[in-house]
Amino acid sequence: MPAGFAAPGVLFAGNSSAPDRAFYRRVFNKLPRDQYTRYVEVGVGSFAAALVAANAGIPPPSMETSDVTLYTGIVGTYVSGGDLAGLGMTLDGEPVEIPDAPPHEQAAHLLYVHWLARMQAKPEGDYWTNLVTDMVEREAEYKARLAGSLKQIGDRLPGVKFTPKCMWDHIAEAEDDPHALIIAAPPTYKAGFEKFFVTGGRIEWAEPKYSVFDPDVDMQRLADHMRDKPALLMFLQEERSGIAAHETPVFAHPLGDVARAFVISNRPEEIFKLTGGPKVALGMSRSTGPTSLPIIPRTTRSPTGPAWRSSRPRARRWTTTATSGRGAWTPATGRAHT
DSSP states (O other), X not given: OOTTSOOGGGGGSOSSOHHHHHHHHHHHHHSOXXXXXXXXXXXXXXXXXXXXXXXXXXXXXXXXXXXXXXXXXXXXXXXXXXXXXXXXXXETTEEOOOOSSOHHHHHHHHHHHHHHHHHHTSOSXXXXXXXXXHHHHTHHHHHHHHHHHHHHHHHHSTTOEEEEOOHHHHHHHHTTOTTEEEEEOOOSSTTHHXXXXXXXXXXXXXXXXXXXXXXXXXXXHHHHHHTTOSSEEXXXXXXXXXXXXXXXXXXXXXXXXXXXXXXXXXXXXXXXXXXXXXXXXXXXXXXXXXXXXXXXXXXXXXXXXXXXXXXXXXXXXXXXXXXXXXXXXEETTSOOOO
């Protein structure tokens, strides 16, 4: 994929970080299988946490997942063996034709159409124009990589269930079940996913009714609502204030200099029995102090004229030679080594 252009794999990155998934894995590995027989994940996104659960031994047929975005609707419908035509996806008012192909390639086609419409809805500018041009000219390659990622997810989650559904409705269906583990990773920003997937109204589908999640109030609402429920809850909270939605978060790690990520549970003591107590993942150590370097780079007068030239080395970029396909570091002139 050309430098600076979107790689299809970014769609499957998930909205949980590596420390969050590592903590989930620790819990899933110790979770009593005879006690918790029902895995429920709301706002499942790219199925990142579900894949962690499957790797830890939680059987995919015991998993119920849901979300309200078309992106996850496509991924989830494919992974669960559902009917992609039932999504009712249209582009500019016309039904999106589903190709006569294997299911993972059909889902890749729908993802590509959705993704391209999103990129075409971006503000005018060289970056977005070039990205759209690249997607159109190399449509087959984009679809092939999307299909490959989808196939990998489907192969690892055989039997998983998916339904387009509001998270609050799905939680209500499972909250009174003492055998249910509920996982959630709600949006960090109000209408964050709606803004991320905007197509300017060109794409429509059989979208379920749902409430837009407002993290300023709904993180606390979720923690309070589930506090005394029989189901076991774990959800991810990213918070700039540093104040967790529960007085006893089970896991935390920094996000930059001010924000924090917490994993919240309605029964922290039960989680602590599995993990050995509350856990914290430390970020990279930072230190500040005076530098011996000048604030403004030193300059020298060019021997060929009055222009000033910085003594700092020129930036270098990674390029690929057209003949060999091998990369080489070259000055930032755009000329590749040959």
